[in-house]
Amino acid sequence: MYCKKCNSKAVIRVHFNSLPLCATHFSEWFESKVEKTIVDYNMIQRHETVGVAVSGGKDSSTLLHVLSKLSTKLGFDLVGINIDLGIDGGTQYSSLSTQMAIKNFELTGVRYKVLKLKESYGFSIDEAKTRIRRPVCSTCGLVKRYVLEEVAKGLGANVLATGHNLNDMAQFVMAGYHTGDLQNLARLRAVLPAENGYLKKVKPLFLSSEKEIMTYALMNKIPFMVDSCPNNRRVGGPTSDKLRKMLEATEDEIPGFMTRLVENFEKRIRPFFEDLPKYNLGKCKICGKPTNSDREICSFCALKIKMGGAKENVT
Incomplete structure (x- = not known):
């Protein structure tokens, strides 16, 4: 298989349009694709400051490197963020993830902040x-x-900016259809506008497949954590994992299926959800952040109280 542009050895065939590309031309194609996504969906404006969440995995690390390259061209500033969640699982998972994130911050020259959950909020995810009687992934x-x-x-x-990819988004869409959870589907957006005191949230990789991201990371020698979170290691896997495998199998049979699924949802289906009743939000009496009107304390502050990191009478 040879590159369509230079006839050298190809490293990937982009299935959607059956385009074989070498490492150099694939990297150029991938970066252009992310840039087009940002521009087409009005994700980032010139002179804005973008905080990119980097866990140390392939998706967020790749996002950091691509945004670092695009920041000058598109005229935005970039800052990196990593959270040491205090997940060990016998592998020092969080510590190693943070080390990998720092390595990528230093490679790109992006200023950054690492926050240790235990030091700042008094508890870790392991604790x-x-x-807490709640699924650990939900708490995390x-x-x-x-x-x-x-x-x-x-x-x-x-x-x-977060590193959610095409596979993630297709899985979220299918899970929403499967459960009939219209409220969650309504909140599933490539661009979540700033409202209720929250920052604008964007997913620049939401049309980029896991395979494309992995190839870009390997071809550009981006360091990333290979091991998954120990809390995700379940025998057999939950329904969402089975949905993901089904989608990826369908993609192999019908190239471009996931892209069409996600694009059609974002452009044609999700707008119908705009008329759904919205929650009446109040303010958390501890931190002042929005919370459901029937709750005086937001879910995060309630978690801190249970973990001994906050008091109910704080205003």
Whole structure:
């Protein structure tokens, strides 16, 4: 298989249009694709400051490197954010992930901040796992959403970028259809506008497949964590994992299936959800962040109280 542009050895065939590319021309194609996604979906404006969440995995590390290259061309500033969640699992997972994130921050020259959850909030995910009656992945997601927002604001960012890829988005869409959860589908957006005091959230890789991202990372020698989070290692896998495998198998049979699924959802289906009733939000009496009107304390502060890191009478 030879590159369509230079006839040298190809490293990947882009299935959507059956385009074989060498390492150099694939990297150029991939970067152009991410740039087009950012521009087409109005994700980042000139002179904005973008906080990029980097876990140390391939997706977020690749996003950091690509945004670093595009920042000058598109005229935005970039800051990196990593959270040491305190997940060990016998492998020092969080510690190694943070080390990998720092390595990528230094390679790109992006200024950054590492926040240690235990030092800043008084508990780790490993501790919460043993004390909170809630799925650990749900707790972790809650923590990351809250803390990333806080750190990004502290660094002067007005946009927060995450490394969700095409496979992730296709899985979220199918899971929403499967469960009939319209509220979650309504919140599933490539660009979540700034509202209710929150930063704008963007997913620049939401049309880039896991295979494309992995190839880019390998071809450009981007260091990343190979091991997955120890909390995700389940025998057999939950329904969402089976949906993901089904989607990826369908993609092999019908190239471009996931792209069409996600693009059609974003452009043609999700707009119909705009008329769904929205939650009436109040303010958390501890941190002042939005919370459901029937709750005086937001979910994160409730978690801190249970973990002994906050008091209910704080205003």
